[in-house]
Amino acid sequence: MENNKEMRTWLNNFNLPHPLVIAGPCSAETEEQVLKIARELKDSKVSIFRAGIWKPRTRPGGFEGVGEIGLKWLQKAKAETGLKMAIEVATAAHVKLALEHDIDILWIGARTTVNPFAVQEIADALQNTEKIVLVKNPVNPDLALWIGGVERLYNANIKNLGVIHRGFSTYEKTKYRNNPEWQIAIDFQNRFPDIPLIIDPSHITGNRDMIFQVTQEALDLNYDGMIIETHIDPDNAWSDAAQQVTPERLKQIIFDLTIRKETDDADEYQIKLAKLRSKIDEFDAKLLDVIGKRMKVAEDIGALKKEKNVAVLQNKRWNEILDKMVNDGSQKGLSEEFIIQFFKAIHQESITHQEKIFNQK
Numbered sequence: 001m002e003n004n005k006e007m008r009t010w011l012n013n014f015n016l017p018h019p020l021v022i023a024g025p026c027s028a029e030t031e032e033q034v035l036k037i038a039r040e041l042k043d044s045k046v047s048i049f050r051a052g053i054w055k056p057r058t059r060p061g062g063f064e065g066v067g068e069i070g071l072k073w074l075q076k077a078k079a080e081t082g083l084k085m086a087i088e089v090a091t092a093a094h095v096k097l098a099l100e101h102d103i104d105i106l107w108i109g110a111r112t113t114v115n116p117f118a119v120q121e122i123a124d125a126l127q128n129t130e131k132i133v134l135v136k137n138p139v140n141p142d143l144a145l146w147i148g149g150v151e152r153l154y155n156a157n158i159k160n161l162g163v164i165h166r167g168f169s170t171y172e173k174t175k176y177r178n179n180p181e182w183q184i185a186i187d188f189q190n191r192f193p194d195i196p197l198i199i200d201p202s203h204i205t206g207n208r209d210m211i212f213q214v215t216q217e218a219l220d221l222n223y224d225g226m227i228i229e230t231h232i233d234p235d236n237a238w239s240d241a242a243q244q245v246t247p248e249r250l251k252q253i254i255f256d257l258t259i260r261k262e263t264d265d266a267d268e269y270q271i272k273l274a275k276l277r278s279k280i281d282e283f284d285a286k287l288l289d290v291i292g293k294r295m296k297v298a299e300d301i302g303a304l305k306k307e308k309n310v311a312v313l314q315n316k317r318w319n320e321i322l323d324k325m326v327n328d329g330s331q332k333g334l335s336e337e338f339i340i341q342f343f344k345a346i347h348q349e350s351i352t353h354q355e356k357i358f359n360q361k
């Protein structure tokens with residue numbers, strides 16, 4: 001897949017604004033719910049209405065979507081509001097039904113992007129389509145898999161392509177539902193600057209209070225748009241209740257966002273700066289994570305020493321660590337003074353943690 005300006009042009013061809021706003025419920029629930037939300041979003045900055053018709057649930061027993069009947073509701077909503085309609089498709093059968101019901105935009109969900117067989121099946125079913133197809137990042141942090149999904153569509157002569165950044169699964173709990181790992185999306189954007197990139201703050205945060213902040217961060221990184229789960233009664237939504245916002249809140253979020261122009265010199269500087277800062281933030285988070293883990297290991301050593309009645313401070317071992325780090329650090333361009341200060345601080349904190357263990361009854 002070469003870089004290709006043509007891929008960007010669908011935003012203009014379909015007369016879509018910057019930033020592109022896609023909004024609507026996680027799931028279509030009833031005809032009334034779909035119509036009520038669509039009416040609220042008409043005459044706003046929203047140009048595309050989203051709704052899940054078939055819901056991929058992690059475990060069985062949850063609400064798995066209303067199925068085909070929901071497509072009729074979307075057709076009604078489209079006729080009444082003029083909004084374009086977007087749904088998730090995961091199989092060739094979904095694609096067939098979506099096309100029969102005049103759905104405008106199809107997206108491939110994160111659990112589907114991980115599966116090349118499934119993506120190929122969708123690509124084959126959509127061969128040569130003029131529809132807009134958006135590919136969510138795979139649930140696991142794998143850039144190649146994401147690119148591979150887009151390539152399968154591109155090779156099926158589907159040219160109106162975009163990608164959605166919805167964050168990545170982690171086993172460890174973080175403040176996000178799905179860790180953004182901004183660097184992966186930035187790497188995608190650097191490789192394929194002509195493929196529109198859309199942020200999905202709803203699935204990244206899992207929390208309606210964090211939607212604004214993550215969307216702003218994405219706009220600062222020059223994303224092309226956003227997809228935000230919006231529900232008339234978020235707390236009683238049948239899926240993803242905690243992350244959905246009301247249409248009213250959505251409008252406020254859009255109003256509060258600072259939209260950056262791509263062409264302006266000052267903006268170019270801001271975008272570069274934001275990209276670099278997001279790298280730094282990611283490294284800092286990793287540093288803290290590693291240091292925290294190191295302290296846990298130090299505590300385990302403390303427990304072992306306590307059991308064997310060995311002293312906390314082992315000078316020989318410490319001097320060996322320091323020598324090695326000064327040496328390795330200089331190869332990375334880090335000064336001896338910095339390495340000594342840095343590791344002394346870490347060592348001191350380890351001793352404090354070990355002493356805490358020693359003093360436990």
Ligand code: PEP
Pocket residue numbers: 026052056088108109110111136166203
């Ligand atoms: C969705 O958008 O409703 C959805 C299921 O998202 P994801 O594939 O990102 O989990």
Ligand code: MN
Pocket residue numbers: 026027229239240
């Ligand atoms: Mn959802």
